[in-house]
Every structure is written in structure tokens, then in C-alpha cells.
Amino acid sequence: MAVTVRAAGLATPRSCLAASPATAAQWFATSDLDEAVVKPLASAGSDGVRFCRTPADVHDATRTVLDSRNVFGQPNTAALVQARLVGTDYYINTVTVDGRHKVAETWRYTKQTRPGTGPIYDYEEPVPATTTEARLLRAYTFAVLVALGIRNSPAHTKVMLTATGPVLIETGARLGGATSPAVVEQHCGMSQTALAAAALATPKDFDDFDDRHLTWTGALRNVEFINHRVGHADRLAMVQAAALSSAVEVCPAVDHGEPLRPTADLLSTPGYLYLAAETKDQVEHDYLTLRQWERDGLHTGGLAVAAGSTGP
Known part of the structure; x- marks a missing residue:
């Protein structure tokens, strides 16, 4: 993917395909990079992603990847070592019909990093499509889709907006996951799922959709749960989260009683x-309240706060 996109004259991270820890460590040692990202070639949900600052760290991270299977159960035969980019993360959800690309959604990531883990998705x-950043990402993403030959498919593209412009992280010719299309449509006017359905069932609606002026009022935030304790999932955690004043939909990823470990990546989130409200202040207040509850043991039943409490 990176080689193809780079050949089209588009920015991608400096990369090394490593079949051994020694190869990965040697590449980093001679790269003049301050930090690298090591990850499997094919996986999902930030599986196996690790930030490294020394050749020894790169060696260990590559060994961990090669000694494991990805989330699809396939053995990792190589690791990808890349320059760690500095900037703001985005994902752009598109739908393409006969080479005509349209953006359904553009979202800005906020992530956390902790020692010994990969990126933790925060929210x-x-x-809005009318912003300068969205227009820049739209043009770059469309060029990536052309370079990769994506002509009839939804696509989920991750891009880092750096000081020098957009840089590709990855593209998948698929719908974006871990979303609630009805919520997105209600608050943003369009979802990738709805636009993909229109492309198949009502082509005129796809043709008429103008992706350059899509905007909305109010504030919306998709917040990943973060568990801090070893324990078992407590169903009351979802009840309490739903009682937040700006909560509009709660989507659990675990069943009651299922073992939980501290969240280290997207795969270990509960x-x-x-969260949606007329003002960003209300969303931020409820977000901070949720994070405090989580630190107090929300997901493993260690929190005894009455549902509906709003104290941060």
C-alpha cells in the first residue's frame, strides 16, 4: 500500500518491511529517526502496535510481532517498522462508485499513550466538511483512492495531518467499524453506511449528495471506554454511563461477567x-465525569456512584 501510494507522488511514512528483529533494529539504527512504530502487516484495532525509541526496543517489538498471530488468527511473517509521525490523526470514510469518490464522514482522533503500550483510543x-482541514484531507484521500485503484467500494482511510501536509497511515476498502450509523446520521446529516446503501439501492441519492458542504450544529463525541483494573465486566457500568446527561447511545463490547484487563489498545476496550449536546462544554463535562468513574473502577464493579450523578 505505502509503496503504491508513494509511487503516485503522495506522502507516506518512511518504512521498513522486516522479517527478522535484527533487520528491523538495524534499519532503525541507521535511519536517523528519533522514534518508530512497529506493527503487524495485517491486523486491526491497534493490535501489536508499539512505539520505540531505541534499536533494542525495535528488536523486542518486532520479535513480539513475529512470535504472535494477528487478530484474524494468522501468523505474522513480517513486521512493519515506520517513522512515527507527529501531527493530528484523522479518519475519512468514503464511498466510491465508478471512480467517483464522496466523503461521508471525517473524524479527528484523540489518543492516549502509556509506557509499554500502543496508542489507546480516547475519543x-x-x-465539518467546510473547514480547511477537511478540504485538504478530502483531496489527499481521493488521490490515495485513485492510486490504490479503489473504484467501487466504501473505504476507511487514516491520515496524519503533519506540519508538511497529509501523510497516509492506511486505507481499507471497507466500511469503518465501531460506529452507530443512526447516531451519526442524526447529528451529522450522513453516515458512511447510509451513503454506501444509497450507492447500491438509490444511485440518484448518491449522485445528489454534496459532500463539500456537510456540517451540523451542537457537539458530538464518540468516546472509547478505558478500563483501569483487572476484573470482570459489570453490566451496571453501561447503565451508569447511559445516565450521563449527554449520552445518546452506549455500545458495550463485553458481556456481564467477562474477564477484563486494563485497556491497552482498541481490542481491550469495554x-x-x-455524547451529544448543544454545547461542547456539556460534552466535555460528561466526558471528564466518565473518565473519573473509570479510574474509580466503573467497568469492574468497583464504583458505587448513583446513576445520574454528574460530579467530575
Whole structure:
């Protein structure tokens, strides 16, 4: 993917395909990079992603990847070592019909990083199509889709907006996951799922959709749950989260009683929820309240706060 996109004259991270820890460590040692990202070639949900600052770290991270299977159960035969980019993360959800590309959603990521882990997804917020950043990402993403030959498919593209412009992280010719299309449509006017359905069932609606002027009022945030304790999932956590004044949908990823470990990547989150309100202040207040509850043991039943409490 990176080689193809780079050949089209588009920015991608400096990369090394490593079949051994020694190859990965040697590449980093001679790269003049301050930090690298090591990850499997094919996986999902930030599986196996690790930030490294030394050749020894790169060696260990590559060994971990090669000694494991990805989330699809396939053995990792190589690791991808890339320059760690500095900037703001986005994902752009598109639908393409006969080479005509349209953006259904653009979202800005906020992530956390902790020692010894990969990126932890914190929350995402939609970006109005009329903003300069959205227009820049739209043009770059369309060029990536052309370079990759995506002509009839939804696509989920992750891009880092750096000081020098957009840089591709990855593209998947698929719908974006971990979303609630009805919530997105209600608050943003369009979802990728709805636009993909229109492309198949009502082509005129796809043709008439103008992706350059899509915007909305109010504030919306998709918040990933973050668990801090070893334990078992407590169903009351979802009930309490739903009682937040701006909560509009709660989406658990675990069943009651299922073992939980501290969240280290997207695969170990207990789920997510959407917060929506007229003002960003209310969304931020409820977000901070949720994070405090989580630190107090919300997901493993260690929190005894009455549902509906709003104290941060």
C-alpha cells in the first residue's frame, strides 16, 4: 500500500518491511529517526502496535510481532517498522462508485499513550466538511483512492495531518467499524453506511449528495471506554454511563461477567458511547465525569456512584 501510494507522488511514512528483529533494529539504527512504530502487516484495532525509541526496543517489538498471530488468527511473517509521525490523526470514510469518490464522514482522533503500550483510543469528533482541514484531507484521500485503484467500494482511510501536509497511515476498502450509523446520521446529516446503501439501492441519492458542504450544529463525541483494573465486566457500568446527561447511545463490547484487563489498545476496550449536546462544554463535562468513574473502577464493579450523578 505505502509503496503504491508513494509511487503516485503522495506522502507516506518512511518504512521498513522486516522479517527478522535484527533487520528491523538495524534499519532503525541507521535511519536517523528519533522514534518508530512497529506493527503487524495485517491486523486491526491497534493490535501489536508499539512505539520505540531505541534499536533494542525495535528488536523486542518486532520479535513480539513475529512470535504472535494477528487478530484474524494468522501468523505474522513480517513486521512493519515506520517513522512515527507527529501531527493530528484523522479518519475519512468514503464511498466510491465508478471512480467517483464522496466523503461521508471525517473524524479527528484523540489518543492516549502509556509506557509499554500502543496508542489507546480516547475519543473522536467529527470535522465539518467546510473547514480547511477537511478540504485538504478530502483531496489527499481521493488521490490515495485513485492510486490504490479503489473504484467501487466504501473505504476507511487514516491520515496524519503533519506540519508538511497529509501523510497516509492506511486505507481499507471497507466500511469503518465501531460506529452507530443512526447516531451519526442524526447529528451529522450522513453516515458512511447510509451513503454506501444509497450507492447500491438509490444511485440518484448518491449522485445528489454534496459532500463539500456537510456540517451540523451542537457537539458530538464518540468516546472509547478505558478500563483501569483487572476484573470482570459489570453490566451496571453501561447503565451508569447511559445516565450521563449527554449520552445518546452506549455500545458495550463485553458481556456481564467477562474477564477484563486494563485497556491497552482498541481490542481491550469495554466498548464506547456517543455524547451529544448543544454545547461542547456539556460534552466535555460528561466526558471528564466518565473518565473519573473509570479510574474509580466503573467497568469492574468497583464504583458505587448513583446513576445520574454528574460530579467530575
